[in-house]
Amino acid sequence: MSSQLRSRFIPVLLYSNKGFVKTFNFKDPKYLGDPINVIKIFNEKNVDEITIFDIEASSKGTKIDFDLLKRVSRESRMPVCYGGGVKDADTAEKLVSIGIEKISLNSGIIEDPTLIERIANRIGKQSVVITLDVKRKWTGAYEICTQNGRRNTGITLASFLEELDYNFIGEVCVNNIDRDGTNLGYDLNLIKKHYGLIKSHATFIGGCQSAEDITHIFDKYGPIGLGASSFVVLKGKFKAVLISYPSTELLKFHGI
Amino acid sequence: MIGLINYGSGNISAIANILDIANIPYTLVNKLEDFKDVNKLILPGVSSFDRTMELLEGKNFISVLHNLVVERKVPIMGICVGMQILFEGSDEGYKPGLGWIAGSVIKLSNERTPHLGWNSIDNISHNITYDVDFKKGFYFLHSYKCMPSEENVISVNSNYDEPICAIVIKDNIVGIQFHPEKSHSNGVKIFSNFHNYYQ
Numbered sequence: 001m002s003s004q005l006r007s008r009f010i011p012v013l014l015y016s017n018k019g020f021v022k023t024f025n026f027k028d029p030k031y032l033g034d035p036i037n038v039i040k041i042f043n044e045k046n047v048d049e050i051t052i053f054d055i056e057a058s059s060k061g062t063k064i065d066f067d068l069l070k071r072v073s074r075e076s077r078m079p080v081c082y083g084g085g086v087k088d089a090d091t092a093e094k095l096v097s098i099g100i101e102k103i104s105l106n107s108g109i110i111e112d113p114t115l116i117e118r119i120a121n122r123i124g125k126q127s128v129v130i131t132l133d134v135k136r137k138w139t140g141a142y143e144i145c146t147q148n149g150r151r152n153t154g155i156t157l158a159s160f161l162e163e164l165d166y167n168f169i170g171e172v173c174v175n176n177i178d179r180d181g182t183n184l185g186y187d188l189n190l191i192k193k194h195y196g197l198i199k200s201h202a203t204f205i206g207g208c209q210s211a212e213d214i215t216h217i218f219d220k221y222g223p224i225g226l227g228a229s230s231f232v233v234l235k236g237k238f239k240a241v242l243i244s245y246p247s248t249e250l251l252k253f254h255g256i
Numbered sequence: 257m258i259g260l261i262n263y264g265s266g267n268i269s270a271i272a273n274i275l276d277i278a279n280i281p282y283t284l285v286n287k288l289e290d291f292k293d294v295n296k297l298i299l300p301g302v303s304s305f306d307r308t309m310e311l312l313e314g315k316n317f318i319s320v321l322h323n324l325v326v327e328r329k330v331p332i333m334g335i336c337v338g339m340q341i342l343f344e345g346s347d348e349g350y351k352p353g354l355g356w357i358a359g360s361v362i363k364l365s366n367e368r369t370p371h372l373g374w375n376s377i378d379n380i381s382h383n384i385t386y387d388v389d390f391k392k393g394f395y396f397l398h399s400y401k402c403m404p405s406e407e408n409v410i411s412v413n414s415n416y417d418e419p420i421c422a423i424v425i426k427d428n429i430v431g432i433q434f435h436p437e438k439s440h441s442n443g444v445k446i447f448s449n450f451h452n453y454y455q
Contacts, residue, residue, distance in 0.1 A: 004375070004376070004415065005371065005372075005373050005374070005375045005396075005416055006373060006374045006375065006393075007373075008373050008374065043440070046440045046441075048373070048374060048395075049373075049395070049438075070269070073266075073269060073270055074269040074270055074272075074273045075273065076270065076438070077270075077274070077437075077438065077439075077440050077443070077444075078395070078438055078439075078440065079395055079397065079435065079438045093303075096266045096303060097264065097266045098266060098269075099266040099267050099268075099269055099270050100266070101267075101397060101435070101438065102397075122303070123303050124303050124304055124399065125369075125370065125399060126369075126370035126372065126397050126398055126399050127303075127397070170369075170370050170372060170397075170399075171372060199367060199368070200368055200369075201368055201370075201372050201373075223373060225373075
């Protein structure tokens with residue numbers, strides 16, 4: 001049998017104040033443009049899937065923009081993962097009912113880990129994504145943060161991953177705050193230390209530098225997910241807004 | 257005209273959007289009367305096997321679907337859980353399925369379930385896969401798989417450390433495990449082929 005599940009390269013779009021933005025170390029949002037236009041461009045580029053994080057819905061408690069997500073889901077010819085402000089099963093089910101394929105849970109599960117099972121029982125584990133924002137400590141361990149990186153939880157990523165019940169989780173997404181918007185390359189140490197601890201699909205976000213950076217990790221760990229934002233939405237030293245996505249050839253057909 | 261069965265499935269607007277873009281005429285089937293103008297059907301899936309069956313029962317769609325698909329041989333394409341309920345039952349739930357294809361739906365054995373992401377499918381010459389890029393494949397997102405037990409069905413497989421039934425075809429009935437509405441141009445071709453070649 002020749003078929004083989006491929007690695008995924010995923011544009012990560014941050015939603016704030018009715019538009020998509022790009023942040024640097026989770027701060028200083030830069031406006032990218034109208035969400036539906038951005039989705040249409042990614043359609044044309046045959047993107048594997050997209051992830052949208054509403055960076056206000058969770059930290060500032062603003063309401064989830066269901067109208068926008070409904071339009072996004074209708075326009076998007078690739079699967080959509082949404083995260084931000086999902087703290088109960090009803091909200092998760094409502095998002096699935098408007099066509100969002102995957103629901104990302106973040107700070108809500110740090111406060112109440114039983115939320116994972118309740119949501120999985122409602123929408124199915126295949127649609128449950130756990131996203132963990134992490135910062136590297138001086139000890140070399142990675143600590144989970146919430147509230148857009150402003151609150152340290154004191155919980156290490158490794159210990160959290162070891163205790164997760166993967167019966168209710170389809171994917172774990174690790175978002176590296178230190179590399180956000182830096183283009184310094186993915187933190188290979190972070191991936192190396194934690195990939196094996198994740199007993200579901202694993203996706204790492206933060207620092208993407210080049211197509212070689214991506215294919216190196218695909219070759220070593222695939223199938224794996226890698227997310228990126230500045231790499232796919234900004235170009236050049238002045239960081240001008242330009243939506244792009246590496247070609248299938250550049251990604252060596254996603255690690256096959 | 258295609259009847260797109262609307263009973264609370266989340267991916268219906270994305271499917272409708274693709275049918276619009278591809279100029280494929282369709283109508284939303286919201287209630288029993290809406291079946292009268294349709295000569296083929298698309299059955300999307302929702303979250304789980306039992307939930308999907310419950311919603312169809314709640315709309316009183318089951319007996320009319322039996323009549324159209326089994327008696328009158330109206331073509332139908334079930335997508336994702338909409339494929340799984342074509343079978344007799346599933347490990348995921350307790351309810352019987354529509355039972356139009358003999359076999360069951362079982363849990364994937366891979367440690368890293370679900371089967372999530374882009375995967376190729378076996379090359380097969382059939383109307384439903386006309387002009388499809390088999391290597392590029394389709395987007396899958398599921399934790400259970402169909403196990404057809406009849407000999408007279410065509411099963412097109414993908415692989416995730418075990419064979420995965422990606423497409424099942426039995427006469428006028430087609431089941432699609434992946435998400436054609438989220439598989440770019442390759443997925444659009446599945447809808448076009450269903451529209452062009454199934455009468």
